[in-house]
Amino acid sequence: MKFGVCVFPGSNCDYDTYYVLRDVVGAEVRFLDFRETKIQNIDCVILPGGFSFGDYLRAGALASKTPIAKAIVDFAQKGGFVVGICNGFQILTELHLLPGALLKNENLRFVCKDVYLRVENSSTPLTKKLEKGEVIRMPIAHGEGRFYVPEDELKRLEERGQILFRYCQEDGSITKEANPNGSVGNIAGVCNETFNVFGLMPHPERACEDLLGYYDGLLLWYSLISA
Numbered sequence: 001m002k003f004g005v006c007v008f009p010g011s012n013c014d015y016d017t018y019y020v021l022r023d024v025v026g027a028e029v030r031f032l033d034f035r036e037t038k039i040q041n042i043d044c045v046i047l048p049g050g051f052s053f054g055d056y057l058r059a060g061a062l063a064s065k066t067p068i069a070k071a072i073v074d075f076a077q078k079g080g081f082v083v084g085i086c087n088g089f090q091i092l093t094e095l096h097l098l099p100g101a102l103l104k105n106e107n108l109r110f111v112c113k114d115v116y117l118r119v120e121n122s123s124t125p126l127t128k129k130l131e132k133g134e135v136i137r138m139p140i141a142h143g144e145g146r147f148y149v150p151e152d153e154l155k156r157l158e159e160r161g162q163i164l165f166r167y168c169q170e171d172g173s174i175t176k177e178a179n180p181n182g183s184v185g186n187i188a189g190v191c192n193e194t195f196n197v198f199g200l201m202p203h204p205e206r207a208c209e210d211l212l213g214y215y216d217g218l219l220l221w222y223s224l225i226s227a
């Protein structure tokens with residue numbers, strides 16, 4: 001599987017993602033500039049974390065108006081895999097490739113900490129190496145991560161299996177205390193109806209090496225490369 005990592009002005013997880021895919025996972029990967037108009041010879045596009053265009057207007061809003069964003073919509077509509085991490089997730093909701101919106105955190109603060117995530121659907125290309133109900137650990141670092149969808153849409157997402165991860169306690173219980181930003185239903189990650197576009201606020205690329213203290217993020221990349 002060939003990966004492309006998008007680079008916007010203000011991206012700051014682009015090199016981490018590139019490094020993990022190339023040096024830890026051993027995959028083929030190249031950078032994609034935000035001015036590019038076509039995505040060729042790539043199987044999976046990663047929209048990395050960061051502060052694209054300084055988060056002006058809303059996080060992800062300006063990046064969603066770039067040439068590469070238009071190409072990503074086309075690529076996704078043709079069935080290509082797209083993964084948005086944190087700011088990438090925000091860009092994908094702005095593009096309406098993923099449902100809902102990411103609002104300012106409930107406490108109006110930037111939150112940077114480790115979280116536990118419960119796997120809600122383990123039969124998607126991003127989660128197939130995980131077990132349903134399994135608890136994994138990764139860091140978060142965001143100011144606008146409160147996932148919101150109206151009640152009826154939330155129900156539809158649950159019925160279709162589009163919820164990938166929920167913030168939980170270490171034992172997997174879903175509680176208000178485990179929710180770092182006030183996301184509806186403790187939701188940390190979702191996918192589209194056709195299971196080829198994925199978004200999550202936690203950072204799997206920062207959880208791939210023993211040296212950093214965790215490696216659960218690797219399971220997501222291994223899932224994708226075996227998809």
Ligand SMILES: NC(=O)CC[C@H](N)C(=O)O
Pocket residue numbers: 048049050051052055059085086087088141142143144145
């Ligand atoms: N780590 C990130 O990608 C940060 C996302 C975004 N800039 C926010 O603060 O919400």
